[in-house]
Amino acid sequence: MPLLPEDLFHRPIPLVPHFSPRPWGGERLKSALGKRPPPELGRVGESWELSDHPDGPSFVGGDSPAAGMRFGDLARAHPREMIGAEWAPERYPILVKCIDAAERLSVQVHPSDEWCRRTGHPDRGKSECWYVLHADPGAQVQLGFRAKVDPEAVRSAIAEGRLSDLLAFFPISAGDFITIPPGTVHAMLEGTMVCEIQQSSNTTFRLFDWGREPRRELHIEQALEVANLDPECTPPIRHVGGVTRAGDDAPSRLVTLLRGEHFGVTLFDLIPGGSVGQADVAGPRGSVISVVHGSGILCGRDWEQPLKLGDTLFLPAAMRSPGLEADPQSGIRLVVTECVEG
Structure with a gap:
């Protein structure tokens, strides 16, 4: 492994995603977010923006001296600088995706860590x-x-093709935040694009696939073994609104969206034309920032990093809180993810 300069870890690390073809994928990852999946992949439904999963790792991008390295390899080679620890896990615990559903996904459910261990x-x-x-x-x-x-x-209901009669459906709009714990039966439906934050897992049990052709494997018994069938346990959808100021004298807004067992998620807004000398987006264990609205510039003592909709970057633990300037027309909204696993 090449010797890497110390200042590499004092600035954001851009990432090159892994692209995953899906039968329900559309064109918005390219048209709206500027992603460039290889044409030979066909319909791409997911870009794994930050991933240390063996099914689809992401890589360091840009003109970084570490460009071309797997993100997870960089974290394991430099754990103190990257995640503020003496060692890094065999697999970084968080996976961040962008998902474009031109058609509806299967009705599915994911297991818990406890079920996987057992x-x-x-x-x-x-x-x-x-x-x-x-x-x-x-x-x-x-x-x-x-x-x-x-x-x-x-x-x-599955055998008779009427599972949808039992399922609950809710309206959604841009800016909604949806929490899906293990055991929650769910389906992303057509006309939706999301930024997804999840544990680093690729385990999905399909209950129902809407009669899609060609047919894909269902996992009905496994799904029913892990599914929560009580609607009282379904978390509510949270709408966080558009980019607004926190108060008359505050151009920014910080909102905690989730503080879970595995990761924490916060939202950082900066109004059009706003700027802050220290944006609260860096963390002692490193953080992932996803641009979910607008554009701007992240800046340090001797560097600037342009930000646009769809960008995902890793902020190393060794990095100080950066400054942030928002586009004068759009402002900027960041979703900030931090690993909280021990």
């Missing part, structure tokens, strides 16, 4: 959350059930 499943459990980047007029999300059901009722 059953010897090789991957981790999956807790996730979504910040909605775009929603077509009338767009919805499927979350949980309308009423409490038992496994046999779900099996019968």
